Amino acid sequence: MPYAALLAGMVSLAIGTSFAKQLFPVIGAEGTSALRVTLSALILIAVWRPWRFRLTRADAGRVLLYGLVLGLMNLSFYMSLRTIPLGLAIAIEFSGPLVLALIHARRLIHFVWITCAVVGLGMLLPIWSGAHALDPMGVAFAAFAGLCWALYIIFGKRLSHMHAGQSVALGMSTAALVILPFGVASAGANLLLPSVLLIGVCVAIASSALPYSLEMIALRHIPKRTFGVLLSGEPAIGAIAGLIILHERLSGLQWLAIGCIIIASVGAILTTGRETTDQPADAPVPTAN
Numbered sequence: 291m292p293y294a295a296l297l298a299g300m301v302s303l304a305i306g307t308s309f310a311k312q313l314f315p316v317i318g319a320e321g322t323s324a325l326r327v328t329l330s331a332l333i334l335i336a337v338w339r340p341w342r343f344r345l346t347r348a349d350a351g352r353v354l355l356y357g358l359v360l361g362l363m364n365l366s367f368y369m370s371l372r373t374i375p376l377g378l379a380i381a382i383e384f385s386g387p388l389v390l391a392l393i394h395a396r397r398l399i400h401f402v403w404i405t406c407a408v409v410g411l412g413m414l415l416p417i418w419s420g421a422h423a424l425d426p427m428g429v430a431f432a433a434f435a436g437l438c439w440a441l442y443i444i445f446g447k448r449l450s451h452m453h454a455g456q457s458v459a460l461g462m463s464t465a466a467l468v469i470l471p472f473g474v475a476s477a478g479a480n481l482l483l484p485s486v487l488l489i490g491v492c493v494a495i496a497s498s499a500l501p502y503s504l505e506m507i508a509l510r511h512i513p514k515r516t517f518g519v520l521l522s523g524e525p526a527i528g529a530i531a532g533l534i535i536l537h538e539r540l541s542g543l544q545w546l547a548i549g550c551i552i553i554a555s556v557g558a559i560l561t562t563g564r565e566t567t568d569q570p571a572d573a574p575v576p577t578a579n
Contacts, residue, residue, distance in 0.1 A: 357464020
């Protein structure tokens with residue numbers, strides 16, 4: 291059951307993000323990101339009621355940093371989806387936690403995974419011509435989302451002493467305040483259209499509330515190292531969801547690039563120290579993407 295819960299969470303995240311992308315023609319990437327994060331924050335606040343727990347001034351500062359990078363990560367990831375396929379955006383974004391896991395690389399095998407990741411990312415850089423060439427701005431936004439993901443893990447670890455529900459609810463609320471001005475400037479009153487709000491609630495549940503809950507179930511029973519290995523399949527799941535729902539077809543080179551990044555991520559988790567590998571696994575990824 292824990293493994294089924296984790297798989298269901300990753301599939302729910304990919305499906306929710308795919309449907310979110312269908313809102314782009316109406317409210318844009320900024321509006322979609324703002325709607326999803328704001329509704330997710332409201333759901334998390336209603337569920338966890340974070341005011342029940344004590345919050346020190348120091349912890350409030352940590353929550354602000356955590357929420358800031360969470361908001362920027364969501365916004366930049368959705369901005370990347372305007373011009374590049376879902377699976378490739380997730381693969382590029384994975385470079386953030388992957389670099390974090392390998393930042394203290396010392397063993398020879400670590401440099402094998404670094405090389406594998408570099409090769410995979412190199413295949414996705416906008417230096418290839420043809421119908422499957424990637425947009426440079428889309429790649430840049432996805433890479434910035436990866437940087438924010440790494441910072442999200444670092445700042446999230448600093449909140450590990452707080453109640454998980456409180457930290458996530460407050461962090462998501464801060465992220466909503468960061469993104470909302472961009473969404474309002476881009477979409478305006480369209481954010482309040484009943485049809486948009488209905489889809490937004492479904493997206494918020496499918497891409498935040500449900501995956502986060504399922505991951506919490508999985509984390510209680512799956513070793514963190516194994517959890518991280520399984521989570522590395524997320525780019526492939528995203529690519530399949532993009533193919534089925536959004537009809538985003540990838541070239542053979544792009545599928546190979548995703549495979550290289552997954553192999554690098556799995557290898558890094560299996561061969562790095564326990565403290566390093568625990569960090570990516572501890573982060574509630576659905577709230578990030």
